[in-house]
Amino acid sequence: MLKKWPFVLMTLTLVFLLAACGSSNNAAQGGETGGTTNNGGQTTETPEAPALSGNVLAVGSTALQPLVEQAAQKFMAEDQYKGVSVQVQGGGSGTGLTQVSGGQADIGNSDVFAQEKLESGAEELVDHQVAVVAMAAVANPKVGVDNLTKEQLVSIFTGKVKNWKEVGGADQEIVIVNRPSSSGTRATFEKYALGTKTEDLPGSIQQDSSGTVKKLIAETPGAIGYLALSYLDDTVTSLKYNSVEATVENVEKGDYPVWAYEHMYTKGEPQPHVKAFLDYVLSDAVQQADVKDLGYIPVGGMQVTRDVDGNVTKK
Structure with a gap:
């Protein structure tokens, strides 16, 4: 009987070694898949967040x-x-x-x-x-004016001034290109440039799209309107407000008031x-x-x- 003990001990040692190797392999496989082990000893993969749609x-x-x-x-x-x-x-x-x-x-x-x-x-x-967004009054390039005071703008948009020569420009009838009453651009311009709401005057043009407003002002003799800086280019003249130019720097500093x-x-x-x-x-x-x-x-x-x-x- 004593002669059999070395064989038994060797067999038990091999069993323990094989069990240890199996546990190591399972742990390694779990680490490679990024899974987590639950109370039952099983590994599960972490689900990915659903794609936005x-x-x-x-x-x-x-x-x-x-x-x-x-x-x-x-x-x-x-x-x-x-x-x-x-x-x-x-x-x-x-x-x-x-x-x-x-x-x-x-x-x-x-x-x-x-x-x-x-x-x-x-x-x-x-x-x-x-x-x-900053907004500027803009005019047809041939009106001969590049600066208007607040009072002059109010007089133009309320119909008191009807010709550009009354504010130092060409002898040309003023044509107002306005925005509809629902327009936020109009509300901003009236609030911060004019300080008052205005009525739609006879003979004025009303247009909802900023792109179309720019085109109309560029092509209509004597036209004036207002646009966001994002729409300005050399097809229209951007008018200074009380001698202050509508630039990013002037808006950021608070020197130019027509912004929202x-x-x-x-x-x-x-x-x-x-x-x-x-x-x-x-x-x-x-x-x-x-x-x-x-x-x-x-x-x-x-x-x-x-x-x-x-x-x-x-x-």
């Missing part, structure tokens, strides 16, 4: 439209967002706010605070301020795919490239802030 409809401000459209194209080209489709439409700030409030749009693009336009429902909207925040409103907190797009618009990739390239001003560059009542405060 869905449709985003952004409607409203034509002054903000170029930025939102360009950001949307870049956003949809990113691999992680290929399941999300973004559609951008104009129509004016009032339309955007009304549609997002009513649930017809996911995002309402606006040049003004929601409470300035909506009679009800503004308290349900969440404000995402994505840029600053660009808002992208959602009704309540946005759905994940909508939030992903809003976060993308606020990312450095868009703020430091597209925002600046298209003539807007990043919110982070402003040295002043403005509240809903128009009060400006130094940061």
